[in-house]
Amino acid sequence: MILFVDMDEVMADTYGAHIEIYNKEFKECLTVEACMGREVWHTVPEDRQASVRNHARNRGFFRNLKPMADSQEVLRELNKKYEVHIASAAMQFPNSLEEKSEWLDEHFPFIPWQQRILCGHKHILNGDILIDDRSYNLEGFKGRSLLFTSPHNINVSGFERVDSWIEVGQRLL
């Protein structure tokens, strides 16, 4: 059984990073609760949106993300039961490619390079299960799709939803 796992907002906490950078730059107190139902850039005043949208193009952004709670422990177990492949639509941000490789080396060293995919469209993936926070990635996938809850997708319906890595473990282990 091949299990694909998305990185941003599934394994790596991008909301936390966006909010931290934004609060530091503009001396604000934005919280993740304020972003519910939206992207971070969509939550801030219009004249600051371009700044937030550019975070991901800065060197170091992806390298310094925090792993999502319990992702390491659960993925270590999933990797014993499934053929796990990390699948990130990273080609949009060329600066992220090497950082994502290094980040996986640091936080998920039990998933070797043979099981890592940096791609564009995900409908080219051939496997059994995909865990992703973006409905457009899940829609084109032919296997079982799990929508990983993220602030931007709380109002999305029509998918099997998982709210945390503990819940992923309960369903798949």
Next chain:
Amino acid sequence: MILFVDMDEVMADTYGAHIEIYNKEFKECLTVEACMGREVWHTVPEDRQASVRNHARNRGFFRNLKPMADSQEVLRELNKKYEVHIASAAMQFPNSLEEKSEWLDEHFPFIPWQQRILCGHKHILNGDILIDDRSYNLEGFKGRSLLFTSPHNINVSGFERVDSWIEVGQRLL
């Protein structure tokens, strides 16, 4: 119809680069003809093999490769007829990831990031045709497999073989 195309030794001339670097470093006159049936590193004296095997880990190696003859013209036409995705098993060399993205931007700008995949194992690819120089990549692929002739694979049999991009065009256009 989804068509996957490998990069090294299919779109990009790695033998030419290995030989050029080796000849410069050791003041030799190695030719591609001398490498027939073998990898470049396997063709040189044993005490120089490690040096050749390390070429790919040097910054700039992948960025400076020459496109294979006729690859740009034929892929431009294939991209109109097929859904072309570039698929390179690049995760082994993290230094290559951004260089490969930049190289594609320069030489194949008509193939956008949505159609680029840097991966490990290629059996996770879901599509109709794969052009690759490595038999182990073609073996795990469920669609039509085209073995692109490269010095190292001239003695490999059991695959539909294409000797050049002109021949790829004749078969697929």
